[in-house]
Amino acid sequence: MTSLRLVFFHLTCLILGIMAHMTDLSITVRQERRFVSANSGDHVCLRCFYEGDGSAWFYWYKQPLGQKPQLISTFYRLDKNGTFYNEFKNNPRFTLNTGDGTNHLTIFDLSISDSATYYCASAYTFVFSFTEGTTVSVKGSGLNVPASVHQSPSEIIKPGGSVTLNCTVHTGTCDGEHSVYWFKHSQESHPGLIYTHGGGNDQCETKDNTQTHTCVYNLPMKSLNLSHVGTYYCAVATCGQIVFGDGTKLDFEDNGDSPVLVYFLSGALTFTTILVVLLALSVFKMKKGNTYQSTESQARLSAPPASDEGCREDLHYAALNLNLPNRSRRQRNHTNSECVYSSVKH
Structure with missing residues (x-):
């Protein structure tokens, strides 16, 4: 009995779990x-x-x-x-x-x-x-000397090349440790955290006669492709505040005036021109040959037939009635008339 209750309990939990999972989705x-x-x-x-x-x-x-x-x-x-x-x-x-x-x-x-x-x-x-x-x-900040982040506005990159993004952080009067973050924003994706530089100010220096602490951080990138295009924001978290830079936009250079592309297009245009000229000459020659053959055929068809008098003769037949001299009635009754045919050759 106990085993049956245990089985029923497990089945009930399984059904409720499946229903909860379906509802959660x-x-x-x-x-x-x-x-x-x-x-x-x-x-x-x-x-x-x-x-x-x-x-x-x-x-x-x-x-x-x-x-x-x-x-x-x-x-x-x-x-x-x-x-x-x-x-x-x-x-x-x-x-x-x-x-x-x-x-x-x-x-x-x-x-x-x-x-x-x-x-x-x-x-x-x-x-x-x-x-x-x-x-x-x-x-904005309530500090006497506010923190600030400076970035280059844009960088031109090449496919397969490399680039190093710079982020200069002025921490103001706050001399405590801080952390630097890099965000990326592009048309294909929303801003997202891609890199974090933890605490430590080994790259920072303090300027004489000022209250400003300056730190420089780099973000190197290699083997660049289209997925790297976008705007990269540098942010610093220091003294309970977060300050963002204005962002550095990465974009591929315009290869419209590239010498390699110009040479390639020029060669393609020259080859195409030569090919068109050769095709035009071939068509012209073919058309000329067809015209000559057509003229010769028409001349043969329109020429008069050759004379073949030795092979053919035109015959004309005529019936002649001749008045024969008086004969005896017996002869006249036997033969009323006689036809003589004559052939005339022209």
């Missing part, structure tokens, strides 16, 4: 934007949409660069309002706009500390589904 979440740049003091609305029939929970997480995610809020689909946690609780700068299919997060009076990646997530039967997140970059 029907819940999807998505965010509109992947990168947002704003100024200190502005506000930003991070939109999150969900679809499905399951009664799921929805979450907002904040993840500053180099730190673990922080729970901002939760929202149950059957409820009207969401709940904030930790430092976001009772904070008027953070509000939720929830409804059927929406879970939007609005941040007012932005500060440098709000620079981070914000994730919208859903959960059903203890299974979490995350979106790709929205990275928020807030410009």
